[in-house]
Amino acid sequence: MRLTVEPLTAEAFAPFGEVLSAPDAPGRGYIDAALANRRAHAKPSLSFTFKAPASLPLASTVMERHLHSSQSFVPMDAGRWLAIVAPHGADGRPDMARARAFLARPDQGVTYGADVWHHPFTVIDRPARFAIFMWKDGGPEDDEFVDVPPFEVVLPDAAG
Template identity: 80%
Template sequence: MRLIAEPLTAEAFAPFGEVLAAPDAPGRVHIEGALANRRPHAKPTLYFTCKAPSALPLTSTTMERHLHSSQSFVPMDAGQWLVIVAPHAERGGPDMARARAFLARPDQGVTYGADVWHHPLTVIDRPARFATFMWKDGTPADDEFFEVAPFEVHLP
């Protein structure tokens, strides 16, 4: 399967979560969805990641989800990066026939909604640093990984 990355926009990404961006003028933007938690005993977790770039086209067989928590990625020092998502399949797991790939700018973050299938964080043009926020309780329910048929992501 081959996906062509499209520009990341709030409208296109809305079924999967929220696009995060700082305001253009002085002030604040509140993103309530970045804090979704379905387990009262889970604790907020903030961690920092440094990722090496992946070669394009990206080839992968892995998707993941966090059933009980949203997960937010906020670039701290990044170039372009990929956001790959898929809705649920009728028989469980991600529906890769309806998967979408987005190309995020360095000034855009995302919040994947709770229970949204997505590809692990992937940067493409240079090493990048991100702040990541999610809720965890330390059980296997924090993260679920799913092997899918190989797919490729290309830039337009």
């Protein structure tokens, strides 16, 4: 299966979460409503990551979710990066036939909603640094990874 990346827009990404961007004018924008936590005992987790770029086309066989928590990725020093998502299938696993791949700009972040299937964090172009926020309680439902049929992610000009 092949996914061709599409531009990351708030409208297209809405079924999976929220696109994050800094305000265009002086002031502060709040995203509190996007920061879902379904466990009263979970604690906020803020981490920082440095990722090497992946080569395209990207080949993968894995997706992940965080059943009770949203997960936000905020670029601190980045090029373009991928947000790959899939809705739930009838069996509750990722429905890869309806998966989508979004190409995020360096000035865009995302919050994946709680219980949203997504691909592990992937940057392209160059090494990147991101801040990551989620809620954790240390249990097995903090992170769930599943194997899926092989898929490939390509840029539009390589889709031919």
